[in-house]
Amino acid sequence: MSKLIECIPNFSVSRETDPVVFQGLVDVANGVPGCAVLDVQTDGSHNRCVFTMVGSPEAVEEAAFRLAKKAAETIDMNKHVGQHPRMGATDVIPFSPAMDVTVEECVELSKRLGKRLWDELGIPVFLYENSATRPERVNLAKIRKGQFEGMAAKLLEPEWEPDFGERRPHPTAGVTAVGARMPLIAFNVNLDTDNVEIANKIARAIRGSSGGFKYCKALGIMLEDRKIAQVSMNMVNYEGTPLFYAYEMIRALADRYGVRIIGSELVGLTPAKALIDCAEYYLKLENFDCRKQVMEYHLLDME
Amino acid sequence: MSKLIECIPNFSVSRETDPVVFQGLVDVANGVPGCAVLDVQTDGSHNRCVFTMVGSPEAVEEAAFRLAKKAAETIDMNKHVGQHPRMGATDVIPFSPAMDVTVEECVELSKRLGKRLWDELGIPVFLYENSATRPERVNLAKIRKGQFEGMAAKLLEPEWEPDFGERRPHPTAGVTAVGARMPLIAFNVNLDTDNVEIANKIARAIRGSSGGFKYCKALGIMLEDRKIAQVSMNMVNYEGTPLFYAYEMIRALADRYGVRIIGSELVGLTPAKALIDCAEYYLKLENFDCRKQVMEYHLLDME
Numbered sequence: 045m046s047k048l049i050e051c052i053p054n055f056s057v058s059r060e061t062d063p064v065v066f067q068g069l070v071d072v073a074n075g076v077p078g079c080a081v082l083d084v085q086t087d088g089s090h091n092r093c094v095f096t097m098v099g100s101p102e103a104v105e106e107a108a109f110r111l112a113k114k115a116a117e118t119i120d121m122n123k124h125v126g127q128h129p130r131m132g133a134t135d136v137i138p139f140s141p142a143m144d145v146t147v148e149e150c151v152e153l154s155k156r157l158g159k160r161l162w163d164e165l166g167i168p169v170f171l172y173e174n175s176a177t178r179p180e181r182v183n184l185a186k187i188r189k190g191q192f193e194g195m196a197a198k199l200l201e202p203e204w205e206p207d208f209g210e211r212r213p214h215p216t217a218g219v220t221a222v223g224a225r226m227p228l229i230a231f232n233v234n235l236d237t238d239n240v241e242i243a244n245k246i247a248r249a250i251r252g253s254s255g256g257f258k259y260c261k262a263l264g265i266m267l268e269d270r271k272i273a274q275v276s277m278n279m280v281n282y283e284g285t286p287l288f289y290a291y292e293m294i295r296a297l298a299d300r301y302g303v304r305i306i307g308s309e310l311v312g313l314t315p316a317k318a319l320i321d322c323a324e325y326y327l328k329l330e331n332f333d334c335r336k337q338v339m340e341y342h343l344l345d346m347e
Numbered sequence: 348m349s350k351l352i353e354c355i356p357n358f359s360v361s362r363e364t365d366p367v368v369f370q371g372l373v374d375v376a377n378g379v380p381g382c383a384v385l386d387v388q389t390d391g392s393h394n395r396c397v398f399t400m401v402g403s404p405e406a407v408e409e410a411a412f413r414l415a416k417k418a419a420e421t422i423d424m425n426k427h428v429g430q431h432p433r434m435g436a437t438d439v440i441p442f443s444p445a446m447d448v449t450v451e452e453c454v455e456l457s458k459r460l461g462k463r464l465w466d467e468l469g470i471p472v473f474l475y476e477n478s479a480t481r482p483e484r485v486n487l488a489k490i491r492k493g494q495f496e497g498m499a500a501k502l503l504e505p506e507w508e509p510d511f512g513e514r515r516p517h518p519t520a521g522v523t524a525v526g527a528r529m530p531l532i533a534f535n536v537n538l539d540t541d542n543v544e545i546a547n548k549i550a551r552a553i554r555g556s557s558g559g560f561k562y563c564k565a566l567g568i569m570l571e572d573r574k575i576a577q578v579s580m581n582m583v584n585y586e587g588t589p590l591f592y593a594y595e596m597i598r599a600l601a602d603r604y605g606v607r608i609i610g611s612e613l614v615g616l617t618p619a620k621a622l623i624d625c626a627e628y629y630l631k632l633e634n635f636d637c638r639k640q641v642m643e644y645h646l647l648d649m650e
Contacts, residue, residue, distance in 0.1 A: 080649040098645065142642060227642075288629075308631050313641070313642045314641060315642050315643070316623065316642065316643045319622070320626070323623070326591075326625060327625060328611050329611050330611065331612060332612070337615065337617055338618075339445060340619045340643050344647065
């Protein structure tokens with residue numbers, strides 16, 4: 045069994061705004077044996093970049109630490125301007141299970157890394173999502189509210205003592221959030237209508253926040269270029285709320301409003317299991333053991 | 348890109364009939380770096396065993412050669428008794444694409460190995476399936492007809508000159524068939540009827556041999572323990588004839604006979620792509636790039 049963890053750290057720099065600092069991070073990420081960089085997204089107006097890395101728990105932890113160290117050495121948040129909310133040079137580091145690993149193991153990893161970020165780099169850390177130590181810290185947006193500029197005051201508020209570190213941001217690197225969560229799947233379903241209100245109604249019905257599926261976030265949007273409405277979703281735990289739950293419920297609700305699903309899309313990476321679970325459902329497979337019967341899992345065990 | 352090939356060689360010995368010879372083959376298979384043994388099936392009444400191995404083209408070729416050499420050294424076909432048709436100590440060696448490899452590359456590999464089996468071991472070789480050099484050699488059953496005992500005479504017939512080697516079987520190891528084919532997927536669909544004639548009619552409609560899907564072999568069988576009829580299929584090219592073609596056609600035909608699909612099963616290993624293609628169909632995914640968007644393929648690239 046090869047344990048694999050995905051890590052998607054976000055940094056407050058972009059290739060567009062500072063190519064040298066950006067490249068420094070890329071070089072660090074590519075220099076950790078056992079950790080592979082699958083993707084790097086960079087956005088100039090956000091002044092932000094996002095790495096997608098996968099590797100053994102040890103390699104991924106080491107890569108995340110070295111990146112945070114490099115970011116602290118090369119990014120000065122006092123000078124950072126960008127459209128995306130941010131509170132640190134290394135803004136957020138989520139860990140997710142990729143193979144033969146539980147979320148709980150990712151939580152343990154996030155705590156080990158959080159402690160190191162304070163002990164070795166002097167960066168205060170909030171644990172979020174499944175790693176959160178209290179309910180109001182589950183949501184990253186709540187932790188980050190006030191952004192880098194407001195963190196010095198926020199950390200002095202009684203309820204905002206960091207999980208690791210003292211009540212003062214790193215002078216240039218700010219504050220970092222570290223946590224564990226299931227892989228997020230961006231899944232959108234297109235309707236044959238230009239009435240975005242129908243997509244909104246369906247989104248409201250299926251999302252957990254308003255009574256729908258617990259691990260589904262959804263909103264209705266208009267695809268202006270195609271003149272069609274879309275139910276845009278983040279599936280935040282495909283084991284708890286499989287993709288076909290959302291798809292079949294959207295199909296039923298669309299029918300109720302007299303429209304049809306004309307297509308769907310997955311944005312970015314998805315674990316094979318999330319799709320194989322759909323095949324299992326639609327083909328009515330009996331006694332199917334994904335881990336044993338899908339060849340690629342055996343290939344991954346070979347390493 | 349890591350090229351991976353699956354190899355499923357069949358040998359005329361079983362753990363039940365000769366544990367020492369059987370174990371000798373297992374040890375050889377496990378001793379080739381870069382080639383992993385995923386599964387070993389052994390059947391005493393067939394007096395036969397089947398290895399499922401995956402690895403780089405070079406490693407898989409080497410493993411297949413070493414196994415054929417070991418089988419030739421330790422199995423005497425003059426003494427072999429078993430219910431399954433067979434013509435050699437190493438009876439048949441199929442190669443299939445597992446990742447980033449075409450069937451054509453597997454054909455080339457089968458020809459390299461076939462030449463080695465004659466040149467270095469003195470075993471005549473027939474190329475079959477996609478590697479066949481003439482139409483009547485595509486089907487293994489036609490090549491193997493007459494079995495080991497009839498091969499000496501068969502090889503002297505004008506149309507049965509081996510593809511590699513002279514017109515005389517190896518005195519103890521007989522003749523071997525080597526070829527390339529797409530991975531075979533055993534896929535069965537269960538109906539809520541005890542009338543096997545309905546399963547037979549559906550099987551006849553969907554299989555290529557009687558006008559149905561080109562890469563689907565099918566027959567109706569009765570599951571006596573469950574008292575239900577089953578359409579039992581071998582999907583011999585899941586890219587040409589996807590699983591959901593068969594499933595949806597069975598659904599339509601079952602409806603025509605007033606019965607329903609109550610479940611299905613996959614027997615043994617399947618490539619992830621065969622199932623992900625089904626998810627893509629049922630979720631109506633647009634612009635989906637399996638190779639780029641499914642994380643596990645990136646993990647396999649890491650090796």
